[in-house]
Amino acid sequence: MPDPNPRHLLIISGGRDLPERARAVEPGLRTSVICRQDVVPRLVHPEKIQRLIVLRADAPVAEWVAAAEFVHRTDPVDLITNYTEKDTEKTAAIGQALGLPTPAADTYELVADKLRMRQRLAERGVDGTPARVVRNAEEIRAFAEEAGYPLICKPLRGVGSEGVARIDAPSDIDRALAWAAEGAAEMDSPEILVEQFLTGAEFSVESISEGGRHVVACITQKISEREHFVEVGHVLPAPVGAEVAKRIEATVTAALDALEITSGVTHTEVIVTAGSVHIIETHLRPAGDEIPYMLARVSGIDLIDAVARQSLGLPALAEIEKKVDARTDTAQYAAIWYACPDAVGDVLAVDGVDEARSMPGVCEVGVLRGVGKKLRGVTGSFARAGHAWAVGATPQEALDRARDAAKCLTFTVAATGMPGAFEDLSAELGYLLE
Known part of the structure; x- marks a missing residue:
């Protein structure tokens, strides 16, 4: 039954079917969306959105804030959320302008800026993988003298494996640098990061946090091609033993604490080497590549519903934790x-x-x-x-x-x-x- 006093949720950057899922959680919910042009075709049932404001990809933060203030004057906003990893700095600025809670701008920045993430994880003793922002081939060579080959070269604020290349020797540097620069040109920052290459099995970890508590919902095994490390396959639950799973979970929860992530569904990528679990990166969003839908199919754990509930200020962790604890042998x-x-x-x-x-x-x-x-x-x-x-x-x-x-x-x-x-x-x- 619709709420007699329906609330208004402002969604930054779209979110595929999540606006629809939020309306299912709270019948009568009003939704407005501010997003980039390329997001519009991916919105599910856009006709159900009260208002849709589309901005250029290069629109400055001030323009996003002005659009949100217009929405707020027209129809006062009760809640604000961002279901994606794009435009997070705009989300933080809009939340501050409207006086509505969002993750802290510094938390967004710690996750988006891969060097700052590496520095924080090293400071807290979670992961000491060497990394450095570089401007040219000479700086990559200098880093290689300290860290050794092979290296990974990638955009500082990259997404979707765009611009990622491996450097095995000095002869690879120019090619990798050009590839990373091409990828970075499409991102929020043109800066390029190099870090030590890690060899091992790759996994992603799907977690939910609430009030500073973290629950790991699933570990997924990743399969990536070997040139640009694009993910071409996933399997869940990952076929790992209990001891390996325990080490992965402990490292990921320590990383979430170090990055001051206290609420939300997160997607963290790790590599398990011979003796350690290393963080590759983490994201303040659910996994892509259909992982949440596959997880719901085989376990009943619905992280998309959890995201929708949390965006409305409703609890979700306890229900996920109950299903995780009840899970026995995977059928x-x-x-x-x-x-x-x-x-x-x-x-x-x-x-x-x-x-x-x-x-x-x-x-x-x-x-x-x-x-x-x-x-x-x-x-x-x-x-x-x-x-x-x-x-x-x-x-x-x-x-x-x-x-x-x-x-x-x-x-x-x-x-x-x-x-x-x-x-x-x-x-x-x-x-x-x-």
Whole structure:
């Protein structure tokens, strides 16, 4: 039944289906959205939004604040949220201008600025991975003399694996620097970070925090291609032993404390090396790549609902914790695999979707680069062409089903180049059982 005094939620930067999910939690809720132009096509049921204000990608913070003040004068705002990792500095400024609570601007900055994150984690004894902002090849060489090769070079405030490159030797520096600079040109900062390359198994950790308490909802195993480290597959729950899981959870909760994250759903990426768990980065948002939906399917843990509830000032941690504690042996696993065609050029046709959807265990098939879109190789998460996710009785069965379904997708392309064959990385999962 709708609330007789419905509240008004101002959403910064869109959030896919989250505005709709918030309205489901609180019937009668009024929602307004301020976002960039590229977000609009991804909004679910935009016709249900009271007002939608679209700004240029390069609009300054003052313009975002002015737009929010206009909304507030027109229809007083009760709550403000940002369901994404973009435009967080605008969210903090708007919250301050309207006198509404948001995560502290410094918390946003600690998470977005990868060097500041590294410095804080080192200060608190969580992770001492060497890192430095660099301006040219000479500064990378100087850092390599201290940290040693290999290195990772990437945009300081990057997202989606854009502009990420590995440096194995001095001969790789110019290429990696140019690639990182190209990626950084699309970000909020042109600065470039280099850090020590870590070798090990990759995972992401989906957590929820409330009142400074943290609960790990799931550990997901990641599979990335080896040139730009774009994620091409995920499996959850990750096939790890109890001791490894305990070390991952302890490191992630320590990192959340160090970064002063006290509330919200977070997505943290880690690498487990021979003797340690290292933080790669963390995000003040749920995971992408369909991970929350896969988790809900196999466990009943709905982190999207939790985000919607928390954005309305409602508790969500206790319900998630109850389901985590009740979980015993996993009866079902979920996996996603991405279609990454080798061709570069314009997509003329996409076939095989119905065949992929009909395969055993397949839950969803999505085309990300449809007719009229451009393919440009596996250069970042936003360049992947399609995906399929599936469930299975074992991690390997789920992964095989997802991979086989994704292989059904065929893309007819007016090709202008071939970046090189995409390596099949999904033959077998690496199990960390100790």
